[in-house]
Amino acid sequence: MNILGLNISRSKAPSESHTVQLRPNNGQGPYTAGFRKFIAQKLDPTFFEFMREAIPVMDTAIWRLVSLDGHLVVKGNKAALVEEIQEWMDNVQVNDFQTGMHAFHQNLTNEGFEQGFAIGEFIPNKQRNDIVGLKVADSKFIRFNRKPNLLEILQRADGDQDWRVLKMDPLLYWSIHNENQNPYGTPLFRSCEFMAQTLATMHNSLANVWERFGDPSYSVVYKTSKKDGTNHQERRDAMVTDLNDAVRAKRAGKSADFVHAIDTNSEIEIKIIGAEGKILNLEVPARHVLEQIVAKSTLPAWMLGMHWSTTERLSVMESEMVLADAKTRQSAKLPMFNRTVSTLLQMRGRTWKKGDWWLEFEQVNLHDIEKQARARFLNAQADMMGADPVATDTTQKKEAQFVGKKL
Structure with missing residues (x-):
């Protein structure tokens, strides 16, 4: 609609179908x-x-x-x-x-x-x-x-x-x-x-x-049509019971399967909730x-x-x-x-x-004890090298051998 040179359009009222889920702020748990x-x-x-x-x-x-x-x-x-x-x-x-x-x-x-x-x-x-x-x-x-x-x-x-x-x-x-x-x-x-x-x-x-x-x-989706009859609630309850029995058997360390006979117009799909989520x-x-x-x-x-x-x-x-x-x-x-x-x-x-x-x-x-012992041995050698020059080479060798055996 054009009034006085202005384009005016009527928009739809905002949808009220959306919902907001509020969760308690307990980011650190207990x-x-x-x-x-x-x-x-x-x-x-x-x-x-x-x-x-x-x-x-x-x-x-x-x-x-x-x-x-x-x-x-x-x-x-x-x-x-x-x-x-x-x-x-x-x-x-x-x-x-x-x-x-x-x-x-x-x-x-x-x-x-x-x-x-x-x-x-x-x-x-x-x-x-x-x-x-x-x-x-x-x-x-x-x-x-x-x-x-x-x-x-x-x-x-x-x-x-x-x-x-x-x-x-x-x-x-x-x-x-x-x-x-x-x-x-x-x-x-x-x-x-x-x-x-x-x-x-x-x-x-x-x-x-x-x-x-x-x-x-687990999420169990049972796809069917009106051609299959009106007992959908009974079929759903039967599948829930069988699935729970199978899960309990698995936790007890036993093998378990559940089988349902369905017609060509029906389909059963089982998924793990959250398995496809990114962590x-x-x-x-x-x-x-x-x-x-x-x-x-x-x-x-x-x-x-x-x-x-x-x-x-x-x-x-x-x-x-x-x-x-x-x-x-x-x-x-x-x-x-x-x-x-x-x-x-x-x-x-x-x-x-x-x-x-x-x-x-x-x-x-x-x-390391071994490194400390090696350091003490090297220090002893250095002390002997800087000892009184009057000492003979024979005396120095004997002292070095004695220090080596002691360490």
Whole structure:
């Protein structure tokens, strides 16, 4: 229709036959609610514990770092004092049911990696002449309160209505990646929240795929015509019953078939629902996300069970970096353990001088024993080559043979 030079056409009303299917937004499966609680730039201690539960590689990385930090040993020139300290370290009660300084070290380190800091406590007896226990607090229930001249540490335990101030003397504190004067430290996997959510989404989608396609649903199409009669409902029910019987027999490990006699105007077609669907490739994007998480853990991928291609030389360099990181953490924790042992000896009335005892960490060995032996042999040869020129060639040969047999 043309009115005043304008072309006006009447269009049909929009069709109301289409429908929209809404599905719940649970992209991470059972972990969706936990990830929804995350707010960027907000520290939520319960979230980092939840993230370890949702992503197994994060939990594995923390426990692997705990193992790499080694264990404490006591050495010294005064045998009686060393034996007394070692006996206490082996038998001191830790928390409710654990025993030994190594258990305390594990719990403290685990809590520090997860939450960014850890608070421990040594417990004196009533006479205050011995330390009878060690405890590690749940960092989620610890709060710091900065005052003009001091920093208070507060805790809210079971049954507490409010935060209570803790006495500072028996407390032991360790943290990682402190930022300025922030006593809360930085959790190991901070900045991996989005990556963890993405990886959980991938895992949930993979589970959905196998739930839909792994146990296939069958679609049975029975094509017929009015010439075949009016008992179509009865025929359909019979086919459904026979198909279910065949599927149950297959699951029981038996062979089963179903047969129907139809006329020339009928046709039965059986398909697996979803068998022709395209499944997204998971390997490449999942590895990209995992690389970010592994990089944040400071561990090489092969230590977490991911055997990505790497050269032998690269793995040696990675081992060196891992040991260097562990040694740095050990140096940070050593003064805390020295103070604990010193307090124990003072309570017991012991006296000592420098060199009578000291604590050190037993280092984890990540290197090839054969290569270490070969290196020691070459070092011994180099030392002999640079020895006093007065020494005779015969003496040098005998020393070299002796070193070679010993190695």
